[in-house]
Every structure is written in C-alpha cells, then in structure tokens.
C-alpha cells in the first residue's frame with residue numbers, strides 16, 4: 001500500500017488530504033484494486049475506471065449522512081476501501097469476506113444490497129423525496145452507468161425526477177461500455193454530447209463572456225442566465241428538456257476537477273445531472289485493450305481445504321464445456337435448421353453465449369441493453385409476427401420481466417423459449433445474482449412449460465422439443481460445467497411432462513431436477529456400495545410434472561427424496577408434493593433445495609454442499625429417511 005493510502009481509512013481521513021494529494025492517492029487505490037482483484041477475482045475494469053469519481057464524491061460529500069447510491073454496486077471497490085473496509089479488502093468475494101457489490105449488512109455507507117442494474121435513480125429519488133418530507137437537509141447522489149441509465153426503471157425515475165425537482169444529483173458515469181459495448185439511442189446521444197464541442201463550449205463561452213464584462217463574481221449569474229437561455233443555445237438537450245440541470249461532460253480521471261465540480265453542485269439543489277467521462281480499465285493496459293474480458297476476472301486463489309465428502313463425485317474424464325457453451329452450440333444448430341429462430345439478450349451477449357450466435361446470425365440477434373422487461377415484450381411481438389424467439393436471460397434478471405412474461409407472452413399463448421442461464425447457486429456473485437426463484441415465479445403462470453436438462457445432449461433435445469411443441473417454455477441450467485453424460489449419454493426422447501427413469505431400486509426414490517440429476521446419480525451409485533438400492537428419476541419437467549410416474553413411485557417406494565438447485569419454496573419439490581396431495585396421497589417426501597433464506601457469496605460447490613444438494617447430501621438424506629422409517633416401524637417401548 002502507498003504512503004497516502006496508509007493514512008486513509010475513512011472519509012474523515014480522506015478529507016484531511018490536500019486536493020493536490022488526491023491524484024497520488026487515487027493511484028494507490030487503483031493499485032490496491034488491481035493487485036487484489038487479480039487474485040480474488042471480481043469486477044475489475046469498471047472499478048479501475050471509477051476510482052477518481054468515487055474519491056471525489058467522498059471528498060466533497062458527507063456520507064453516510066448524505067446518501068450515496070451506486071447503481072449495480074459492482075463499481076464499489078474504491079468506495080469500500082475508503083469507508084473502513086481497506087484492511088478486509090483481500091477477502092473480496094470470498095466466503096465470509098466482503099461482498100462484490102454494495103451490501104447494507106456490511107457497512108452503513110452501503111444503503112442497499114445490490115447487483116441488479118438500473119435501480120439507483122429510483123432509490124436515490126426515493127431518498128431525496130423522503131428527505132424533503134423529513135426536512136433533514138441531507139443530499140442524495142445516485143451514480144449510474146451509461147448502460148444502466150437506459151433501463152426502464154432508470155428512465156421512469158428520470159421522468160419523475162425532472163418533474164418533482166427534489167435535491168438529487170445524478171452522476172452519469174459514461175465509459176461507453178455495458179459489459180459489452182453499450183447500445184441504444186441514448187448511448188449515441190451521449191457520444192454526441194462528449195464529442196460535439198458546441199454544448200460543452202457554449203456554457204463556458206457564455207460564462208466567460210459575462211465574466212469579461214461583469215467580472216469574476218458574475219460567474220454564478222452567468223451560469224444562471226445560461227440555464228435560462230439554454231434552449232436558445234442548445235435546443236433539444238434531452239436532460240435539460242426533462243427538467244434537469246445538465247453539467248459536463250467532465251474528465252472522470254481528473255480528480256481535482258471533479259472535486260471542484262462537485263463542490264459547486266453540492267451547493268445547488270434540484271434535479272442535476274453530472275456527465276462524467278471515464279475509461280473502463282483506466283490505468284491497466286490489458287483491461288483498457290479488452291474491457292469485455294476484464295469486466296469480471298476469475299479468482300486466482302488456492303482452493304480452501306475441505307473435509308473429504310463421503311460420496312465422491314468422480315471427476316469428468318474429459319474437460320466439460322460450460323452450460324452456456326452447450327446452450328450456444330445447440331441454439332446455433334437449431335437456428336441453422338429453422339429460419340424462424342431469433343435470439344434476444346438483455347446486455348449479456350457474452351454471459352449467455354449469444355455472442356457465438358451473433359457471430360453466425362448477426363441479423364437474427366437482438367441485444368436490447370439492460371432492459372429485461374422490453375426483451376420479453378419484444379419476444380412477445382416477434383412471436384406474434386411468426387418468428388421463434390429464444391430469450392436468453394439469467395434466472396435472476398428475468399425477475400425484472402415477470403409481468404411481461406405474464407402479459408405479453410403467457411397470456412397471449414405465444415411461443416417464446418426462455419433460456420435461463422445462472423439458474424440456482426451462482427457462487428461469488430452472491431445474493432443478488434442467485435437464481436433461486438424462477439420455478440416459483442414461472443410455475444404459477446398457466447401455459448408455462450418448465451424444463452431442465454441433466455446434460456448437454458438433453459439440453460439440445462429440449463430446445464428442439466420446445467421449438468415444436470405447443471406452450472411457452474423456460475429451460476433452466478446453472479453457472480457450471482456440464483456434468484459428464486450418464487449411461488454413455490443415451491437420452492430417451494423428450495416427451496411432454498414425462499420423466500426419465502435412470503436407475504431402479506426398491507429402497508427409496510430420488511427424483512432430481514436438472515443440474516441435480518448428476519449428483520443424485522452419484523449418490524445412488526455410492527449407496528449401492530452400502531447395499532442401499534434406490535431408484536433415480538430425471539424429472540425433466542417441473543411443469544407439468546410426471547404425475548403418473550410420481551404416483552406409481554410413491555405407492556411402490558418407502559419414500560421419495562426430491563432434489564433441485566432452486567428454493568424449496570414453490571419449486572420442483574413443492575410441485576411434486578402438490579401433485580401427490582392432489583391425488584389423495586399423504587406425501588412421504590423429503591424436499592432438498594435452497595433454503596428459504598438469501599444466499600451469501602461462496603464457491604458454488606461449497607454452497608451446494610452446505611444445503612445438502614450435492615451427492616453427499618443427497619445420500620445422507622436417503623439414509624436419514626431410511627433411518628426415520630426404521631424408527632417409526634419399531635414397536636414403541638412399553
């Protein structure tokens with residue numbers, strides 16, 4: 001750590017530095033971020049780009065008395081370093097360590113536990129409105145990126161903020177990048193503001209001219225006149241037209257200029273927008289050259305020592321592709337055969353594998369930006385016109401488009417295929433990214449067909465099936481590698497609502513969904529070595545569940561264990577219980593899944609183990625069910 005940063009643990013320490021010392025401090029913060037994140041993994045490029053902005057904000061404002069809301073919260077590393085978390089910074093994104101996003105349980109400086117984009121203007125405006133009612137005089141600053149500001153929720157907040165004119169400073173951190181290059185008409189407009197000197201110059205020229213005539217003290221008057229006359233100078237300025245005072249663009253890496261600008265802005269009230277231009281990856285050549293790759297970097301840490309599980313999952317004999325890659329391959333093949341297929345992503349072409357699709361079918365790929373609601377509406381429109389849209393959206397982000405799944409797709413009975421990546425435990429991204437709820441929120445919609453494959457060949461079959469069978473489809477798969485194929489990859493044809501029996505035994509049945517099938521299979525093979533022979537069923541469908549098979553199993557077996565990488569509330573196991581209860585059975589079922597609690601960040605494998613939804617946990621659950629039944633069968637002591 002450098003000399004200056006050694007002296008800074010809090011915003012109070014920061015404020016003791018002279019403005020001229022801030023550039024060197026920023027260099028030290030940037031170095032700490034770089035050194036740490038290359039080891040721990042995390043969002044690198046955006047954090048390198050926002051060091052000066054964050055430092056200037058903490059230098060000028062009085063957080064947490066004033067309010068700072070960071071959109072997404074993935075650019076909060078400098079903020080964490082400056083707000084008492086420097087000494088724990090090397091625990092970033094590790095189990096028990098600092099979250100990779102702002103987290104309200106971590107620090108009073110983090111107002112929200114975040115991870116979803118486009119939210120900061122609504123919550124910031126909410127705080128500003130509340131402060132107005134409460135009369136506390138606290139200031140509110142909301143920082144949002146050039147991609148996040150295009151989200152529907154952000155635009156809705158801008159629309160209100162420009163009208164109600166509460167004391168809100170919106171800082172637009174414009175680095176021209178989402179994860180991939182930003183898109184949308186607004187982004188082109190920001191480029192115009194950045195590159196067209198007329199607006200930038202107009203304000204200064206005007207102020208200069210007034211100063212020359214009336215002297216230095218007239219600068220504020222000049223700016224005031226400027227705002228009054230602005231429509232004559234720059235007609236059609238979007239933010240001004242919407243009721244904001246627009247400032248900038250300013251160089252987001254000139255920390256002293258930022259401080260000066262923010263000091264002026266802090267004194268003012270009303271709806272203000274400061275346009276700050278930054279570089280994603282600033283100060284680190286590899287990230288500057290490839291900000292997409294360095295948006296998030298993988299950890300480079302030794303694996304923590306773990307107790308050896310009883311049931312060992314045999315390692316794959318060959319390297320396995322990710323589920324994302326398996327999906328992209330299958331979708332490309334489907335699109336090659338079926339010209340109706342179009343693919344939609346909401347700002348995640350790389351994360352969903354659609355970059356591969358886009359390279360082959362550019363005219364059939366639609367990246368709508370961080371606008372999941374619109375992505376689903378667009379899919380509904382495309383389906384209505386006869387195309388076959390596949391919307392590849394992370395499980396957690398489709399929550400944004402829930403009403404559109406209901407209203408624009410399911411209610412219309414339009415054929416859309418939702419490909420839900422990152423379904424289930426996600427690992428170090430943690431609580432806001434866990435895809436724990438998609439079955440619960442989609443299962444309630446009439447007409448939805450919910451599927452999950454056990455391996456890559458089945459994912460391919462499911463996509464084909466969804467392309468031809470009637471219904472609205474959602475296929476879920478996790479952030480993981482595809483497991484090795486079971487039984488040499490032999491896959492029974494996919495039929496509507498039909499499960500696949502993989503193994504038969506009389507000592508209980510494990511009914512597993514999607515990514516849980518392979519660990520269930522491994523658990524069963526391990527139990528065989530203890531002379532416990534269970535049936536293993538690959539459920540394939542969470543809606544409709546295979547009622548006939550479930551009923552027959554329940555009648556023939558001493559108990560069922562259901563397994564899913566999803567919340568136990570409203571998920572696959574709940575669907576099984578409902579089906580059995582509806583058929584008049586008293587379910588003898590143990591439901592394994594993610595408990596009804598928000599999930600901290602930790603390695604995916606460790607979280608699966610913690611919740612007993614790995615092979616070891618499944619085997620233990622079977623043995624416990626056997627034990628409980630044996631206890632119940634024993635005569636009570638007299």
Ligand SMILES: Cc1ncc(C[n+]2csc(CCOP(=O)(O)OP(=O)(O)O)c2C)c(N)n1
Pocket residue numbers: 046072074075115116117118144145146147148149173175177178179182280346347348370372397400
């Ligand atoms: C609702 C939602 N959709 C998608 C994402 C994935 N995501 C995380 S950061 C990001 C890009 C954000 O870009 P921008 O707002 O410009 O901020 P920057 O990363 O450039 O600082 C995206 C798409 C998300 N976090 N939330």
